[in-house]
Amino acid sequence: MTVSLTLDGVSASYGKTRVLEDLSLEVGAGELVSLLGASGCGKTTTLRLVAGFLAPDAGRIRLGDRDLTRLPAHARDIGLVFQTYALFPHLTVLDNVGFGLKQRGLGRAARRAKAGEMVERVGLSGFADRYPANLSGGQRQRVALARALVIDPPLLMFDEPLSNLDAKLRVDMRVEIRRLQRANGTTALYVTHDQEEAFSISDRVAIMDRGRIMQLDAPEVLYSRPANAFVADFVGFDTLLPMRAVAEAGDAVRVRMEGGATLDLPRSDWTVPAQDFLFAARADGLLVAREGAGIPARLGLRTYLGRAYQYRCETPAGELIANGPLSQPMEPGETAVLIPNPEQCCLLPAET
Amino acid sequence: MRRRIHPALVGFAALVFLFLLGPLVIILGASLSNTTYLAFPPEGLTLRWFENAFEISAFRRTMVTSFSLATLGTLLSLAIGIPAAYAMARYRWHLPRFLGNVFVLPVLVPEIVLGFALMKSVATGLDTPIYTTLLVGHALLVLPYCVRVVGASLAQFDFSVEEAAVSLGCPRWRAFFTVVLPNIRGGVIAAFVLAFITSLNDVSISIFLTGPGVSTLPIQLLAHMEQFFDPTIASVSVLLMFVTVVVMALVERTLGLTFLAR
Numbered sequence: 001m002t003v004s005l006t007l008d009g010v011s012a013s014y015g016k017t018r019v020l021e022d023l024s025l026e027v028g029a030g031e032l033v034s035l036l037g038a039s040g041c042g043k044t045t046t047l048r049l050v051a052g053f054l055a056p057d058a059g060r061i062r063l064g065d066r067d068l069t070r071l072p073a074h075a076r077d078i079g080l081v082f083q084t085y086a087l088f089p090h091l092t093v094l095d096n097v098g099f100g101l102k103q104r105g106l107g108r109a110a111r112r113a114k115a116g117e118m119v120e121r122v123g124l125s126g127f128a129d130r131y132p133a134n135l136s137g138g139q140r141q142r143v144a145l146a147r148a149l150v151i152d153p154p155l156l157m158f159d160e161p162l163s164n165l166d167a168k169l170r171v172d173m174r175v176e177i178r179r180l181q182r183a184n185g186t187t188a189l190y191v192t193h194d195q196e197e198a199f200s201i202s203d204r205v206a207i208m209d210r211g212r213i214m215q216l217d218a219p220e221v222l223y224s225r226p227a228n229a230f231v232a233d234f235v236g237f238d239t240l241l242p243m244r245a246v247a248e249a250g251d252a253v254r255v256r257m258e259g260g261a262t263l264d265l266p267r268s269d270w271t272v273p274a275q276d277f278l279f280a281a282r283a284d285g286l287l288v289a290r291e292g293a294g295i296p297a298r299l300g301l302r303t304y305l306g307r308a309y310q311y312r313c314e315t316p317a318g319e320l321i322a323n324g325p326l327s328q329p330m331e332p333g334e335t336a337v338l339i340p341n342p343e344q345c346c347l348l349p350a351e352t
Numbered sequence: 353m354r355r356r357i358h359p360a361l362v363g364f365a366a367l368v369f370l371f372l373l374g375p376l377v378i379i380l381g382a383s384l385s386n387t388t389y390l391a392f393p394p395e396g397l398t399l400r401w402f403e404n405a406f407e408i409s410a411f412r413r414t415m416v417t418s419f420s421l422a423t424l425g426t427l428l429s430l431a432i433g434i435p436a437a438y439a440m441a442r443y444r445w446h447l448p449r450f451l452g453n454v455f456v457l458p459v460l461v462p463e464i465v466l467g468f469a470l471m472k473s474v475a476t477g478l479d480t481p482i483y484t485t486l487l488v489g490h491a492l493l494v495l496p497y498c499v500r501v502v503g504a505s506l507a508q509f510d511f512s513v514e515e516a517a518v519s520l521g522c523p524r525w526r527a528f529f530t531v532v533l534p535n536i537r538g539g540v541i542a543a544f545v546l547a548f549i550t551s552l553n554d555v556s557i558s559i560f561l562t563g564p565g566v567s568t569l570p571i572q573l574l575a576h577m578e579q580f581f582d583p584t585i586a587s588v589s590v591l592l593m594f595v596t597v598v599v600m601a602l603v604e605r606t607l608g609l610t611f612l613a614r
Contacts, residue, residue, distance in 0.1 A: 053518075090535055
């Protein structure tokens with residue numbers, strides 16, 4: 001049975017501080033959606049509201065056709081995986097995994113059989129009688145995962161589950177989490193501050209800031225087509241230039257940037273969203289060349305990236321970072337142009 | 353490489369040990385002395401003063417009172433102290449900070465004052481039975497130990513473990529008993545021991561609250577000393593020490609004294 005999770009106009013606050021503002025979100029049946037953002041953006045608060053550890057000021061939370069909003073936490077039937085694993089230190093691996101089954105009134109034999117099976121599924125057969133203190137971080141996280149999965153919950157939630165693991169294990173575990181979630185077809189909500197983790201594991205990612213969702217989309221869309229300056233900055237567009245369309249220039253739009261320099265953007269490649277807009281680019285999207293139609297620049301410090309050279313460039317609009325080909329190294333002090341690549345840049349509506 | 357230790361340091365350390373252990377040795381010696389007055393070094397060896405301690409009915413009676421007071425007072429104090437410590441650890445960010453200090457007040461107020469205040473307000477004010485007043489007094493006396501030691505245990509406890517239990521379908525009240533309590537067991541036992549011993553050895557509160565017919569062992573010891581200055585006093589002291597040492601040793605064996613130091 002797979003169901004969808006719906007948050008409808010949810011607001012929450014700690015004391016007088018509003019931490020969530022009219023947040024709506026739908027996680028489709030069997031879908032994995034990540035909440036991504038810096039600490040304090042409200043992602044963990046959202047998860048705790050769904051879990052029932054916090055009560056919303058307003059709004060509704062539904063799981064399938066069940067209204068969770070006023071349901072006590074222990075009656076919500078949600079599998080939770082915590083950052084600190086939160087295993088029961090006084091219970092063995094098998095009893096940790098069997099805990100939820102015990103709460104559901106399963107007999108000892110049935111419980112041990114089912115928990116044992118799940119312990120095996122997460123690759124911990126042979127560790128069933130160990131205590132959490134005698135397990136490595138990765139093994140603990142597997143126990144936590146098994147414990148949440150064994151109750152066969154309609155919703156799984158993860159609160160930064162991998163941030164206490166080392167880099168290699170993180171990659172292995174996120175593949176494992178995705179595999180198990182897919183295999184069970186469980187709807188999942190995943191909280192993380194790690195962009196790579198969120199993008200690699202999720203069907204869709206919600207980028208959050210100050211209690212609001214800034215954009216909710218597939219990772220590919222977020223990465224290449226951010227909807228606003230916040231998301232663009234978040235996914236690594238390090239150049240954000242305010243621009244204004246000033247004239248027609250044949251089949252191009254002439255735009256002026258701060259500092260007075262102008263640039264012609266051919267209509268075939270670019271769609272200018274408004275008269276005032278933001279030009280967003282990564283270093284890869286600005287090509288350093290000796291001549292061409294681009295932003296005039298004087299080259300500064302050059303660094304070697306392996307796949308390209310990266311330059312700090314002085315332009316009329318300020319310092320920009322751009323990449324140039326390895327085949328034509330250029331020297332600091334030379335004048336150049338920075339040619340925007342329409343595939344890797346985007347034009348965003350100006351912030352109001 | 354062996355570190356050279358300055359002889360003066362060795363001498364100083366020896367003096368500290370002498371200072372700490374000397375009185376205990378003297379009392380132990382005096383309790384064995386075959387004289388009718390306290391003598392050290394003991395003149396002749398006998399166990400009759402220990403026998404005497406159990407033969408004097410006042411000592412027998414007050415031993416029972418002291419042990420039952422220490423047990424019940426400690427349990428009463430834990431019944432208040434554990435929920436208080438839990439609330440303060442769990443809702444640390446939501447509760448005013450002075451609350452933690454309120455529970456330590458009985459340590460800060462001189463015990464004499466506490467005893468006197470209780471006598472005025474409870475014993476004479478409410479006219480409660482002596483034993484009940486003593487019980488309240490002792491529970492209050494040991495409450496700071498209970499709150500602090502259990503609190504130290506709870507400070508190490510990851511409350512997401514409790515949330516994990518709740519998310520798996522365990523109601524909160526049950527999660528406290530099945531998940532929280534087993535994991536702060538050491539702290540609870542340590543608190544019990546500390547409180548028990550403190551209550552057992554207390555003089556300054558009890559002296560105000562004891563009355564006709566009901567007394568505690570240390571108070572009886574004082575009363576006895578005013579009339580007889582015989583080695584029975586020493587033997588009772590040795591017995592009290594013995595109980596304390598045995599309890600400490602048991603804790604050390606099962607949990608390690610680190611629980612007390614924490």
